[in-house]
Amino acid sequence: MCGNGLSIKRLALRWLADVSSCRVGAGSLKSDAGKALAEEFKQLSFRLRSTLDASTEGQSPHIRKLTAQGDGVISRIRELPDFSRFLLPPLFSDLQKVAEDGPVIIVNASRYSCDALIILRDQDPVHIPLDITQVDVSELSSEFQSLAAHIGSSDHQVESHKIVGVLRKLWRDIVGPVVQVLENFIPHHDDLSRIWWCPTAEFTLLPLHAAGSYERNKHNLSHFYISSYTPTLTALIRARQQVSHNASDEHFVAIGQANPDGGTDLRCVAAELAVVAQRITPALSFTSLADSDATVQGALDAFSRNQWLHLACHGMPNRKQPFESSFAMRDGPLMIRDIIRSHPPSPEFAFLSACHTTVGDESSHDEAIHLAAAMQFSGFRSVIGSMWSVDDDVVGQLVSAFYDDFIRVDSSGRLDSKRAAGALHKAVKKLRKKIPFEQQIVFVHIGV
Numbered sequence: 001m002c003g004n005g006l007s008i009k010r011l012a013l014r015w016l017a018d019v020s021s022c023r024v025g026a027g028s029l030k031s032d033a034g035k036a037l038a039e040e041f042k043q044l045s046f047r048l049r050s051t052l053d054a055s056t057e058g059q060s061p062h063i064r065k066l067t068a069q070g071d072g073v074i075s076r077i078r079e080l081p082d083f084s085r086f087l088l089p090p091l092f093s094d095l096q097k098v099a100e101d102g103p104v105i106i107v108n109a110s111r112y113s114c115d116a117l118i119i120l121r122d123q124d125p126v127h128i129p130l131d132i133t134q135v136d137v138s139e140l141s142s143e144f145q146s147l148a149a150h151i152g153s154s155d156h157q158v159e160s161h162k163i164v165g166v167l168r169k170l171w172r173d174i175v176g177p178v179v180q181v182l183e184n185f186i187p188h189h190d191d192l193s194r195i196w197w198c199p200t201a202e203f204t205l206l207p208l209h210a211a212g213s214y215e216r217n218k219h220n221l222s223h224f225y226i227s228s229y230t231p232t233l234t235a236l237i238r239a240r241q242q243v244s245h246n247a248s249d250e251h252f253v254a255i256g257q258a259n260p261d262g263g264t265d266l267r268c269v270a271a272e273l274a275v276v277a278q279r280i281t282p283a284l285s286f287t288s289l290a291d292s293d294a295t296v297q298g299a300l301d302a303f304s305r306n307q308w309l310h311l312a313c314h315g316m317p318n319r320k321q322p323f324e325s326s327f328a329m330r331d332g333p334l335m336i337r338d339i340i341r342s343h344p345p346s347p348e349f350a351f352l353s354a355c356h357t358t359v360g361d362e363s364s365h366d367e368a369i370h371l372a373a374a375m376q377f378s379g380f381r382s383v384i385g386s387m388w389s390v391d392d393d394v395v396g397q398l399v400s401a402f403y404d405d406f407i408r409v410d411s412s413g414r415l416d417s418k419r420a421a422g423a424l425h426k427a428v429k430k431l432r433k434k435i436p437f438e439q440q441i442v443f444v445h446i447g448v
Contacts, residue, residue, distance in 0.1 A: 037077050044070045090234065096121060098233045100240065101418075101448070102194040103185065105178055106233075107208070109134040109201040116178050119233070120185060128181055132173040137202040140169055145205055148388035151438050160437040164214045167207070174203075175211035175221055182225070194421060195225045198233060207387055210441035226425045228445045231373040239381040239448050242346065250348070250415075252284040252308035257294040260314055260328035268392045269312045272353060272399055276310045279403035283415060284308060295331045300342050307348045308415070310399075315354030315371055315386070325371055327354060336374045347380040349417040351402070353395055354386065372446050382417035382447040384424060394439045401427035421445040 048066045077086045085091070096119065098104050104119040107130075114137060116128040144166045151159055186193045197208050209227035212220020221227065230236035254276045258269035273288050280286045289302055294313070303309070314328035326333030352372055372385030384402075406423035407415065428440050 104196040109137040170211035251306045253306040254310040257313040309350040312353040352385040
C-alpha cells in the first residue's frame with residue numbers, strides 16, 4: 001500500500017488509537033438506542049482492526065468506508081445525553097471534579113523543567129516550578145529502586161538510614177515546596193485533610209507520601225495530610241462516580257495463597273486470613289479462599305461475586321511487560337490483563353497484601369500499569385497496595401490495626417471504602433514504634 005493508500009491506513013490507525021485510549025467506553029451506554037449504537041461501534045472497530053491486520057492491495061476503499069461509518073456512529077453517540085464529549089479530551093471543568101474531596105497534585109519531569117500542578121475544586125490550578133532537573137529525579141528514582149530491591153536482606157538500621165536520605169531529598173526539592181503552597185488552601189488542623197498525588201514520568205517510582213525531614217522538631221508530610229495516589233485524573237473521577245450498592249448485596253472475599261506454584265512459601269497467610277475474617281464477619285457476608293482453592297480460576301470467579309477483597313499472596317511485577325505482572329496462585333499466575341478483563345460487579349475495595357503491587361513499567365513511566373492500578377482500572381474504587389517487599393511477619397500486625405479502624409459502619413449501616421486511606425494512616429501511626437521503618441511506609445492507598 002503506497003501513496004494515498006498509506007494515508008488512508010494511517011488515518012484508520014489513528015482512529016483506532018483514539019478509540020483504544022478512551023477510558024469511558026461505549027459499553028457505558030445504557031439506553032436501548034445507546035446499546036444499539038454501542039454494539040455497532042464495537043463491530044465496526046473489530047472489522048476495521050481485522051481489515052488492517054489482513055491489509056492487502058486494493059483495501060483502501062473498504063478501510064475508508066469503515067472509518068467513515070465509525071465517524072458516523074461516534075457523531076450519533078455524541079447526540080445522546082451525557083455523551084457529548086465521547087472520545088474527546090475532557091474539559092478542564094470536568095477534570096476539576098477530581099478535587100471535590102481534596103487537592104490533587106500532578107508532578108511531572110521533562111527535559112525542560114520539573115513541575116507540580118495543584119488541581120483545586122473551585123479555583124484555577126496552581127503551578128509550582130520545582131528546583132530539580134529530570135536527570136536529578138531519574139537518579140533519585142534509580143537510587144530508591146536499588147534500595148527497595150534489597151529491603152529485608154541487610155541490617156534494618158542501615159536500610160532505614162539510606163531510605164531516609166532519599167525521603168529528605170524528596171521533601172526538600174519536591175514535596176516541601178508543594179506543602180508550602182497547599183497551606184494557603186488547606187490550613188493544618190488535628191483532623192488531617194486528604195490529598196492525592198498523581199505522579200507522571202520518573203516520579204511514578206518514588207514514595208512521595210513518605211517524604212519528610214525526619215529530624216527532631218521538624219515535620220514530615222504525614223504530619224499534615226493523609227496521602228493517596230491516582231494513576232490518572234479520570235481514573236479517580238470515574239471511581240467517585242460509581243454508585244455503591246446496598247449493604248445486603250455486598251460480599252467480602254479473602255484470598256490467600258501460601259504455597260504458590262513455583263514460589264516460596266508464605267508462613268503467615270493463614271493467620272492473616274483469620275484476622276481478616278474475625279474483623280469482617282460481623283459487618284459483611286464473608287468467604288475465604290485459600291490453599292488448593294486459591295487457583296487462577298477460583299480467584300477470577302471470586303472477583304465476579306464479591307465487591308470487597310483482601311488478597312494475601314506473592315505479587316510478581318513485570319516492568320518490561322506490565323500486563324504480564326501477576327499474583328501467584330496455586331496453579332500459576334493470575335495475570336493483570338485477566339483482572340482488567342474480569343469486570344467485577346460494582347467493586348468497592350481491595351487490600352493487596354502482596355509484594356510490589358504498585359511497581360509500574362520502568363520503560364514507560366507515564367502509564368501507571370501496576371497491580372494496584374489494575375484493580376482501580378477494573379473498577380475497584382479504593383485499593384491498598386505495596387511499593388516494595390512486604391515482611392511476612394510484620395504485615396499481619398498492620399492488617400489487624402487497619403481493619404480494627406476500617407470496619408466501622410456508617411449511618412446507613414454499611415462500610416465506606418472512602419475510609420481506607422485514613423484507616424491505613426492510623427494503623428501506621430499506631431505501629432510506628434513496633435515495626436521497621438521501611439515497613440511503615442511500604443503500603444500506599446489508591447483511589448477514593
